[in-house]
Amino acid sequence: MMIAPTRGTAHPCWQSPQPPVTTRPLAVRNRDDTLTRQRKRFINMLIAHNIAKSFPTRSGDLPILRDVSVQIGPGEGVAILGPSGSGKSTLLNILGTLERPTGGSLTLDDEDLLKLDEQALAQFRNTKVGFVFQDHHLMPTCSALENVLLPTIPRSPRPEDATRARELLDSVGLADRGDHRPPELSGGEKQRVALARALINEPRLVLADEPTGNLDRDTAEQVGELLENLPRSRDVILVVVTHSTTLAARFARRFALTDGCLHADS
Numbered sequence: 001m002m003i004a005p006t007r008g009t010a011h012p013c014w015q016s017p018q019p020p021v022t023t024r025p026l027a028v029r030n031r032d033d034t035l036t037r038q039r040k041r042f043i044n045m046l047i048a049h050n051i052a053k054s055f056p057t058r059s060g061d062l063p064i065l066r067d068v069s070v071q072i073g074p075g076e077g078v079a080i081l082g083p084s085g086s087g088k089s090t091l092l093n094i095l096g097t098l099e100r101p102t103g104g105s106l107t108l109d110d111e112d113l114l115k116l117d118e119q120a121l122a123q124f125r126n127t128k129v130g131f132v133f134q135d136h137h138l139m140p141t142c143s144a145l146e147n148v149l150l151p152t153i154p155r156s157p158r159p160e161d162a163t164r165a166r167e168l169l170d171s172v173g174l175a176d177r178g179d180h181r182p183p184e185l186s187g188g189e190k191q192r193v194a195l196a197r198a199l200i201n202e203p204r205l206v207l208a209d210e211p212t213g214n215l216d217r218d219t220a221e222q223v224g225e226l227l228e229n230l231p232r233s234r235d236v237i238l239v240v241v242t243h244s245t246t247l248a249a250r251f252a253r254r255f256a257l258t259d260g261c262l263h264a265d266s
């Protein structure tokens with residue numbers, strides 16, 4: 001669902017908002033419950049509103065994102081397509097608080113993420129966000145199991161972490177690869193370890209940047225299937241940026257990022 005910009009209606013990024021419309025009047029005795037449910041659903045969302053991002057260059061500010069608005073709820077997966085250089089990674093980094101936007105607002109669970117200081121942001125990223133990159137970014141000297149456990153180190157590790165890490169490796173089809181180091185794993189296996197690692201801290205938000213970009217077609221299919229099932233099976237918000245229309249087709253909600261704006265891609 002898109003939010004209309006607050007200023008003017010002629011902006012090129014403007015898209016009609018599609019709020020859930022209740023056509024029948026609600027029974028009075030249920031009204032408070034319904035409002036609470038709607039409010040709760042709203043609270044649990046990732047809401048980016050009028051996000052802008054420019055990079056300073058010698059010849060002035062270079063606008064990359066002009067006006068990006070999107071709301072995504074738990075259990076929902078969204079794909080963002082766009083050509084190279086359109087700002088997909090920049091947007092994903094902003095959603096994951098790795099970069100600050102130059103304009104707009106960003107909330108998750110009703111928390112204003114742009115008001116958090118560096119320490120709070122680091123904790124937010126560690127506990128609430130799981131990142132999956134094109135290059136898996138695994139530690140080559142650690143086993144697959146140790147790699148999955150790495151995000152537990154900044155927070156206090158718990159006794160049950162190792163069990164959860166094994167379950168996650170099992171869920172991505174790598175139960176028998178826990179002792180293997182990344183150089184002993186195929187590209188697809190490494191990316192599946194990276195997916196398990198992204199989930200170890202039970203994040204609210206999983207952000208995947210070209211997750212199948214380095215994989216052959218069959219392996220990309222396996223990783224794509226895992227990603228497709230992720231939002232519902234783990235009740236997470238998933239944002240996948242990709243230039244693969246095959247991967248994007250797995251998600252009901254798709255956007256194209258062009259001219260710094262998101263456009264619904266049907």
Ligand SMILES: Nc1ncnc2c1ncn2[C@@H]1O[C@H](COP(=O)(O)OP(=O)(O)O)[C@@H](O)[C@H]1O
Binds near residue numbers: 055056082084085089
């Ligand atoms: N730190 C930066 N300083 C200046 N320009 C940048 C910086 N980061 C990204 N860009 C520019 O922003 C544009 C979008 O980059 P990116 O988000 O990586 O695109 P995509 O992921 O869609 O390929 C590119 O033209 C890139 O050169």
Ligand SMILES: [Mg+2]
Binds near residue numbers: 088089090209
């Ligand atoms: Mg990129």
